[in-house]
Amino acid sequence: MALIVQKYGGTSVGSTDRIRSVARRVARFHREGHQLVVVVSAMSGETNRLLALAKEIAPDPDPRELDVIAATGEQVTIGLLAIALHELGLKAKSYTGGQVRVLTDSAFTKARILDINVEPLHKDLAAGAIVIVAGFQGVDADGNITTLGRGGSDTSGVALAAALGASECQIYTDVDGVYTTDPRIVPEARRLDRITFEEMLEMASLGSKVLQIRSVEFAGKYKIKMRVLSSFDDPESTATGTLITYEEDETMEQAIISGIAFNRDEAKISLMGVEDRPGVAYAILGPVAAANIDVDMIVQNIGASGHTDFSFTVHRSEYQKALEVLSREKGKGFTAREIISDNKICKVSLVGIGMRSHVGIAAKMFKALADEGINIQMISTSEIKTSVVIDEKYLELAVRQLHRVFELDQSPQAVWTRNTRISEAFVWTDRHEGG
Ligand code: ADP
Ligand code: ASP
Ligand code: MG
Numbered sequence: 001m002a003l004i005v006q007k008y009g010g011t012s013v014g015s016t017d018r019i020r021s022v023a024r025r026v027a028r029f030h031r032e033g034h035q036l037v038v039v040v041s042a043m044s045g046e047t048n049r050l051l052a053l054a055k056e057i058a059p060d061p062d063p064r065e066l067d068v069i070a071a072t073g074e075q076v077t078i079g080l081l082a083i084a085l086h087e088l089g090l091k092a093k094s095y096t097g098g099q100v101r102v103l104t105d106s107a108f109t110k111a112r113i114l115d116i117n118v119e120p121l122h123k124d125l126a127a128g129a130i131v132i133v134a135g136f137q138g139v140d141a142d143g144n145i146t147t148l149g150r151g152g153s154d155t156s157g158v159a160l161a162a163a164l165g166a167s168e169c170q171i172y173t174d175v176d177g178v179y180t181t182d183p184r185i186v187p188e189a190r191r192l193d194r195i196t197f198e199e200m201l202e203m204a205s206l207g208s209k210v211l212q213i214r215s216v217e218f219a220g221k222y223k224i225k226m227r228v229l230s231s232f233d234d235p236e237s238t239a240t241g242t243l244i245t246y247e248e249d250e251t252m253e254q255a256i257i258s259g260i261a262f263n264r265d266e267a268k269i270s271l272m273g274v275e276d277r278p279g280v281a282y283a284i285l286g287p288v289a290a291a292n293i294d295v296d297m298i299v300q301n302i303g304a305s306g307h308t309d310f311s312f313t314v315h316r317s318e319y320q321k322a323l324e325v326l327s328r329e330k331g332k333g334f335t336a337r338e339i340i341s342d343n344k345i346c347k348v349s350l351v352g353i354g355m356r357s358h359v360g361i362a363a364k365m366f367k368a369l370a371d372e373g374i375n376i377q378m379i380s381t382s383e384i385k386t387s388v389v390i391d392e393k394y395l396e397l398a399v400r401q402l403h404r405v406f407e408l409d410q411s412p413q414a415v416w417t418r419n420t421r422i423s424e425a426f427v428w429t430d431r432h433e434g435g
Contacts, residue, residue, distance in 0.1 A: 005159030010044035042073025063108035097137035154215035195336035207263030256354030273337030277305030
């Protein structure tokens with residue numbers, strides 16, 4: 001018998017039929033003798049609908065009130081799932097974030113979890129009940145309702161698993177695991193049986209929305225066994241989805257590149273002809289940071305005749321605000337000949353821990369993009385990723401081309417075996433022709 005946390009996303013609870021199907025799966029795990037805490041999202045589209053209602057009334061609503069509104073979506077699905085389980089003859093009890101006391105800070109619309117009171121949940125479990133908890137929401141020390149950022153139910157699931165000491169956190173969604181890239185863009189994308197925590201963290205932070213980044217950070221911090229699975233399989237299915245692992249796989253199964261992530265939510269700002277002197281980067285980005293705007297990539301050219309060009313990217317939703325800050329500061333902290341901006345860009349990234357031990361990956365990536373006539377506007381690299389900024393209109397083309405060139409549709413085993421045969425053949429030829 002194990003204590004398992006299962007999280008079901010929006011499409012998985014998108015209709016009463018889907019909720020009945022979730023109930024059947026939960027019932028099966030219960031029948032197998034497990035204790036279950038089930039975290040649910042709002043029905044698909046519901047959070048968007050609720051937030052749009054608020055924006056019909058005011059363009060920039062008070063974040064506290066937005067959270068009051070958005071949190072209602074999950075309150076509906078917890079009640080519906082509890083009723084569906086009762087219909088199957090099971091004991092089930094639903095809790096909102098505030099009722100559990102998922103304590104968060106007061107950063108409305110992007111709150112962080114500080115503590116979870118799991119005692120009452122353990123009591124319910126011991127009494128044979130299935131516990132259902134609303135994802136995405138919590139409460140601050142003053143009793144205000146808070147939400148955890150879009151996609152935040154993943155984080156609720158992992159945080160509950162950590163607090164309860166659960167043996168596993170299963171994330172049920174509309175795909176049967178983590179793929180080499182978004183299967184909606186590349187139909188040949190391949191499901192990974194396992195992915196390392198480091199790679200998953202990069203994939204999530206570079207735009208793969210299959211898991212919210214904070215949930216992966218949380219899982220890493222508490223070493224939670226996390227698995228991504230499909231809720232659309234038969235409820236009796238024994239599919240194992242994708243496991244997020246904490247050890248690097250030393251075997252030859254390990255691919256050099258595990259996946260491709262992309263992000264359309266970026267915008268680029270370039271300051272042309274900035275004075276090239278110590279402190280200029282701070283003069284530009286200091287006010288941007290002070291306005292609470294996150295900066296992602298930064299590129300500064302080598303200056304010529306005392307001037308340089310300085311570019312950086314920000315989230316598209318903060319782009320206007322960043323431009324306002326810069327035009328206000330221009331001529332005060334720094335001078336610039338011109339400020340150019342582009343909000344029709346995207347970022348495409350290759351991710352893989354194998355990059356640490358293989359050279360030439362970035363060059364191969366740049367060639368693959370050049371072969372399709374795609375211009376690279378910015379580049380950034382780390383030990384396990386290479387990202388490029390390109391024109392948004394090339395996003396699909398770039399992702400498909402990279403997926404093909406890096407042979408991500410084939411198992412690493414197949415690619416490895418083929419390459420080994422080729423190199424053995426060369427050895428054989430060399431030996432025979434040479435001698
Ligand atoms: P949920 O509502 O269950 O939280 P999400 O829409 O947040 O589901 O996440 C699942 C979606 O993530 C999939 O439908 C898929 O289109 C997308 N996705 C993006 N990148 C990947 C990837 N690498 N592997 C699998 N799914 C991905
Ligand atoms: N319902 C919330 C959202 O749409 C949280 C989630 O689905 O994880 O962002
Ligand atoms: Mg999600």
